[in-house]
Amino acid sequence: MKTNKLCIMRLSKYKSALYRLKSLGFVRIFSDNLADAVEVTSSQVRKDFSIFDISGNKRGGYKIDELIEKINTILGKDELQKVVIIGVGKLGSALMHYPGFEKEGIKIVAAFDIDALKFKHKEKTPVLPLEELPEFVRKNNIKIGIITVPATSAQQVVEIMLSAGIKGVLNFAPIQLRGNDDCQINNVNLEVELENLIYFVNVLIKTKGK
Template identity: 35%
Template sequence: MRYHKIPDETIKRMPTYLRGAMRLSEQDVKSISSKELAALLGVNPWQIRKDFSYFGEFGTPGVGYNIEKLLTHIRKILKLDVVRKAALVGAGNLGSALLAFPRFGTYSLEIAAAFDIDKRKIGKKKHGVLIENISAIKTLGQRSIDLGIISVPRGAAQEIADKLVEAGIRGILNLSPQHVTVPKNVKVITIDIAKGLARLPYYV
């Protein structure tokens, strides 16, 4: 089956649906209505129906969505039906926390390499992952690692993005506050925790 023209906003919600389906599967739930799933995940039922419509009809009226089919579809769409390896650049406080993150495995994601410039860190393991010299980024292409995570200070982010792209990385999670410029065939997702907190007072 081919999937096409799925909007970014739908893709953004997919990991939430996947996580929900995984939890329901663990609880041996066989099917769920869009209404129930919506309540569980905190999204709108119509949003779920709209999003799921992009990958064909597999809901049964009056019964709901089959959980196992849902899992299979979403994993295929997100290309998480195989383990995806990521390289972390920057093993500071946030980077180290990510190395210990139990949640990545849930999505078949694995941080398979970590890089830093700090000589006191290089050669040592953190949470089971060896910290390598940043110059070794160029070996990533030969190591079946195609995702990169930038967790370095703002000033170094663009340089690291360039190095990752040069090494053949096509997907980057940027956790630095710096907007990074990459070629069109590379996807960057930026998550800035400080900016998340910074827009809360507006609502308080």
């Protein structure tokens, strides 16, 4: 099974397009339609599906419901995913209550910080002292954590998470964190995203200026 990050990202996008198409009343879908919706080729769609042994009907295309279910299974959405957040600044609190996560079966079960002023033990999604993270992670069998602390403390936080047994980290701190064989780290770097956009906009303006 030859997968890569881009392929899995496309799977997510197919899924979200499928929900939309379903809500529009579609029951079956062809690789061509899905390709249009996600802006890839239909070859790409069929290739991605074949990697995961998703098969359709040689003239009737794919049943949307089956497709959604299969993709959800592949993406591990058949069970509720419990996630913790470390760092309750502005970005951290925004993500704590981000409606898109709940909708996708992803539940932020707790957040952690070192600032006592931020602690909220009795909220539905509590904010707890960072030192309680290891115990919480073990007791609740948490696998995934989101880092929204400043770059300067991100590396320390990762160490704590690793030793607590976290297996996956989504890092928003603007510093390249390294995973190891036991833990996957994905970095989302907002400055880099914006810088990238700025670059291509400048290219656009220059080439149009001619």
